Amino acid sequence: MVKQRFPRILAAVIVTLLCNVALAQGVGRQFVITIPHDTDTTRLHVFLPQPQSATGRAVLTCPGGGYSHLAMQHEGTEWARFFCEQGTALVVLEYRMPKGIRQVPVTDAENAIRLIRDSAQVWGINPYDVGIMGFSAGGHLASTVSTHAEFDARPNFSILFYPVVTMGKKGQHEGSCKNFLGEDRDDEAVVREFSNNLQVRRHLTPPAIVLLANDDRGVPPVTNGIAYYTAMRNAGNNCALHVYPQGGHGFGIRTSFAYHDIMMDELSAWLKRLKAPKADAVRVACIGNSITDGSGIDMAENFGYPAQLQQLLGENYHVRNFGVGARTLLNHGDRPYMRELAWRDALAFNPQVVVIKLGTNDSKTENWKYKDEFAADYQQMIDALKALPSHPRIILAHPIKAFKDQWTITDKVITEEVIPAIDAVANKNNLEVIDLHAVITDSKYILSDGIHPNAQGARLMAQAVANVIKTPPPVTNAKAKKKNRKSK
DSSP: OOOOOOHHHHTTOEEEEOTTSOOOTTEEEEEEEEEEOSSOEEEEEEEEEOGGGOOSOEEEEEOOSTTTSOOTTTTTGGGHHHHHHTTOEEEEEEOOOOTTOTHHHHHHHHHHHHHHHHTHHHHTOOTTOEEEEEETHHHHHHHHHHHHSOGGGSOSEEEEESOOOOOSSTTOOHHHHHHHHGGGTTOHHHHHHTOGGGSOOTTTSOOEEEEEETTOSSSOTTTTHHHHHHHHHHHTOOEEEEEESSOOSOOTTOTTSTTHHHHHHHHHHHHHHOOOOOTTSEEEEEEESHHHHTTTSTTHHHHSHHHHHHHHHOTTEEEEEEEOTTOBSSTTSSSBGGGSHHHHHHHHTOOSEEEEEOOTGGGSHHHHTTGGGHHHHHHHHHHHHHTSTTOOEEEEEOOOOOSSOBTTBOHHHIIIIIHHHHHHHHHHHTOEEEOGGGTOOSGGGBOTTSSSBOHHHHHHHHHHHHHHHHSOOOOOHHHHHHHHHHHO
């Protein structure tokens, strides 16, 4: 995940250590990173906790201001004590104003996330526990990075205070939309692209907490913060929503906000329960179609097979769900998996273990007519994974049994043609195979469509996969020869 992509940026960075400035309580070290640009400057105000209390967590904060200015204190630097006392590093982003060029602040925020992760070892940060916090227009920036950024720049969680979310004319914050979109503010495609409630992706958009006041007349809650929560919940992603009766817009960390103490307690509780993977945990990527995705399982982020696999494997493993519904392994299929963001994410995750469960949708009549390309397309996926720096252990899985002929998916094609094709690829590459087709034999573990497992069926799948992962891989002839050469 952590890529060394900052030498050119850091060459132009000026770091100012604030040695003679009184540090806020709980802050162990404070400094400013300045990144000059042609006509403007980006600054990162860094607050690191005392080393003895550091947890490895970091939060990048994006103050609000309608994309025209920044509320740097009550939505920025004044949060240093709160986070550092919890052992969390705080980085306040003094981002550049878009002036109609939306890429400007987005690039600043994405590069800031990358910089934090690249500095993880020096700053004592877990690169898999880097969140983003945004207020008002800064909340739009935070949710933009959460929904649009590539894997290396996407945060692990989001904290959104009374966020601007929609760019649509109904319920928008006019100033933020005008300043962010500029001349494109009437372009329907651009408006939709940056109305971030419409860009939430199942499994890929990080967990979030949304906090706002019911009487906010600046940024209407229903079309903005609540719309983002709704999209997250509909996608099955983890999200919390706290709506306070009064408080208006822009309260930030001000103690004059009537619900300040309750809000701080609720935010603290959410952060405390947000468990981060260990930095050195074994990374496991679950690649697949809707069966991996957890289609039909409410809150699949908690009850799908990858989530239950995480529970079974425990804290020494970091399992990610890269399943996408209706996708095929076949590149000539109706919805090829290797064209998806999830595939790019899976590669960027640099997994140490990969479980591939594809083939169900390939068995459809309109897709299986390209069956002669199946082995070559599977080889393409395997070769891309083998080329990763992690050199992952790759495990292929048979499709589960189709209990009904549905959407032209038939178990006859799966058993007589798809599974033998998978086995042939596995044999060619000396890869392990999990026979998931034999794992679920009772329809009580399948949804009414006859194709997708329910939560109990997902548990059976997770147990079968966990058993294989926990068992050391067999020594292949190729590995044995390599070992013998080293011993000589």
